[in-house]
Amino acid sequence: MQIQDVLIPVAIFAGLGILFGVILAIASRVFAVQVDERVEQITEALPGANCGGCGYSGCAALAEAIVKGEAKPNACNSCSSAGIKTIGEIMGMEVEEAVPLHAHVMCSGNCHTAAYKYRYEGASDCIAAEKLGSGNKACPNGCIGLGTCVAACKYDAIHIVDGLAVVDDTKCIGCGACATLCPKHIITLIPVSSKYCVECRSVENGAITRKHCDAGCIACKICEKNCPVGAITVTDFVASIDQSKCISCGKCAEKCPRKVIKLCD
């Protein structure tokens, strides 16, 4: 074995390495991209669950939007108040603390109480069923119950029980991913502090709602009359509670003849 047998390969590979190194060093200068370091810092402060509840494709996309000024610094519902504060500091602005929210399904029509129009056999997806005569339940505003929200939830916090979506409040972080997808728009984000809510969104009059569902709001206005602080109003044949006025006395739930006003803490 001669010394060249070692030297030649070493020389060639060292040469190749240096050549590529120089080319890449030049390329990194020529193709340099200006990256705003705030984007990275905000991504760190966000929960990193990429739930999509904010409407952006993930936490990094939201961070970019916040830096560009397209989204508010408190746009993330599942962010802790400390995280929101950090984002405010990074952006150099005052951020009001967001009220902690959780999702709630505003429908009581499960398979025992709601009337069905037809038997649905198709893709297990509410959006698909919605296109087929707006779902298989007679009520045009009721939960379809095929679990599009269940599939959207990254926290295993929503489940279909007896053909009706039910949120597990201990797991829900209020990201709102289910609410954006629900074709019936019956999942609402309500403040965690709210005690009572009307679990119906039927905008038909009382007689029609009775035919559709045994657990629908018939707009009898008993709750409106009994509320001591005037927090309940009946508009479009459905009651709604103004959570900022509600004192959680529970009289509405007690008097409701259809039992659609429920404890929902």
Added chain:
Amino acid sequence: MEYFGSVMSLMFTALLVENFIFSKFYGCCPFLGVSEKPATALGMGMAVTFVITVSSAVTWLVYHFLLVPEWADYDLGYLKTIAFILVIAALVQFIEMFLRKFIPTLYSALGIYLPLITTNCAVLSSALLIVQKEYDFIQAVCFGFSASLGFTLAIVVFAGVRSRMENADPPRAFKGFPLTLIAAGLLAMAFSCFSGIKFG
């Protein structure tokens, strides 16, 4: 004319008969990893096509002018794997910088899979096969291009199948990855029909 015919048959063989994914099982990682949406799959396929075509040319030059040159009396053929990995790694780095600057949407769509092309066996195997089959420069580039086009074809077709499968309601045990693997197997069987075709 005869040379042209041989190149064409070589390209057809690399594209369909000896498809990288379905008959050689090279590059299965991106094939299963980036085939959820046809658009992303096409992006990945194009990136791989670009890398393989350029790396085929560069590795051919490196092999014939540096490792086993005619003008010198040394033979470093035994070091070709290391040399090819070096070339491919540098090339992928370069392409990554290029995409980040000029096509940021494709850059973010490919995500982690772009640097993974470095270790994609399809890229290295195409460089090694070119040496093994003793192709000349034009044949080498044509082989690299059509083999990677075969990769793109496979991944895009499979992404189409997968996006249709998303609406299916299979038994729970098959949901997700198991069904994906079964579909890949069926597609590979379909491609095995091409192995009966002989040219020339």
